Amino acid sequence: MAFMRVRIGTRKSKLALWQANFVKSFLEKKWGVEVELVKITTTGDKILDSPLAKIGGKGLFVKEIEQALMEGRIDLAVHSLKDVPMVIPEGLTLGAITEREEPHxxxxxxxxxxxxxxxxxxxxxxxxxxxxxxxxxxxxxxxxxxxxxxxxxxxxxxxxxxxxxxxxxxxxxxxxxxxxxxxxxxDYFIPAVGQGSLAIEIREGDEETLRLIEPLNHPESRVRAECERAFLRRLEGGCQVPIGAFAQVKGNTLTVRGFISDLEGLKFIEGEEVGKPEEASELGERLAESLLQQGGERILRDIYGG
CATH class of the missing domain: 3.40.190.10 (Periplasmic binding protein-like II)
Structure with a gap:
């Protein structure tokens, strides 16, 4: 391990660099590896005068970094989890989700x-x-x-x-x-899916890098993220639709609250599901189905023009 060099892909913003340096410091202290930050400009960083909903959503902050990962120019990528699209490109995986910071x-x-x-x-x-x-x-x-x-x-x-x-x-x-x-x-707002956690993305099958980042994975935060992301994935939600979800674990109980709304907040459908942490994905999907049946499907059709 002592002679290994790890390349972390990151955006150039101060917050992104803080996040990447957090992972860098951990890897250096824990494993004694040499870590290099590879700064990548994403499409989302270039277009600053338009709302994300109009230019293609949050995936614009990760696409170029994922490309570098797939091409082997970096070994891992550090993202804000809330910026990571619900569908991860083939060949990549979220190797770790860090302990959730204040989510509100x-x-x-x-x-x-x-x-x-x-x-x-x-x-x-x-x-x-x-x-x-x-x-x-x-x-x-x-x-x-x-x-x-x-x-x-x-x-x-x-x-x-x-x-x-x-x-x-x-x-x-x-x-x-x-x-x-x-x-x-x-704290009375429902936050964005995954808000507060970092996602560390790696290539599938890269066991060596997975072993390095494994201690950064926080099981409870991962359960909460899986539940919220399953909710959003089922709604096929991007930045064009006002959607939020917030999952919490207490003991052996997982509770998720979520909403879907029209653009003016006039049709605002919210709900809650309760289950066990091991049912995280199913619980998120169940909440999404419930909101779709209560009128969410119509909201999605109206917004997407279907």
Whole structure:
């Protein structure tokens, strides 16, 4: 092991590099291996002026990195799990899912007011349809505007007065050192599938790399991710549809809550399923089926124009 060299593929953003360095430090300390970060620009990094829903969704943040992995230019890739599409390319697999950081969304506001305290007509920035519809259901008077860019850019735009408040993932805010700026933890929002965990992607059959990253895999976080991702996979959801799911494990009980909504938050269908951790995928699919039967199928048809 001592002479082995590992190449980690990562995006170039500060948050992506924090995540890749987290894995790099672990591998160096645990195994004494030499680790190189290979920085890759993805399509999602190049297009910053359009909502993800319009340009093809979150897969745009991983495609080029997965290509490098398949071609053997890197040995493993580190992604935010919420950016990883539901279908993994043939020949690749998620070798590890790390312990989930705080999974919720957070509000950062200029005047320190919580969501329900923001002035009427306040401008709130977020790039996520999932966040937008949950916002609209609580405060139809707010002006919700698209906000893209990395965490630093978004916080800077807030401070420059371009927005009255912004909504971000708590995990990214913590990792980038902005925790003191948080006005409110939106624990009443259903978060994005997998939000807070890192996914370490490797080539199928690469037992050596799998052995290196195995200690980073967190079984409970993996169960929760499998449940949420099965829910989203069954709904064939991408960034074009407001969908959220949140699974929690307590003892031998796995609970998953989820929703599907139209773009305005007027048709908002939510539900919950309870089962055992070993039924994670089935539970996620069951919740998805339930929401589809309650009107979710119509919402999907309307949004996709079917």
């Amino acid at each position: 969304d957070v509000l950062l506001s200029r005047d320190g007011g919580k969501l329900l305290e923001l002035r009427e007509g306040a401008k709130v920035g977020t790039s996520s349809l999932r966040r937008q519809v949950q916002l609209k259901r609580l405060r139809r008077d707010l002006e919700v505007e698209v906000l893209r860019g990395n965490v630093d850019t978004r916080v800077r735009k807030l401070k420059e007065g371009m927005y009255d408040a912004i909504i971000l993932a708590y995990a990214g805010v913590k990792r980038m050192g902005y925790e003191d700026e948080v006005t409110e933890v939106l």
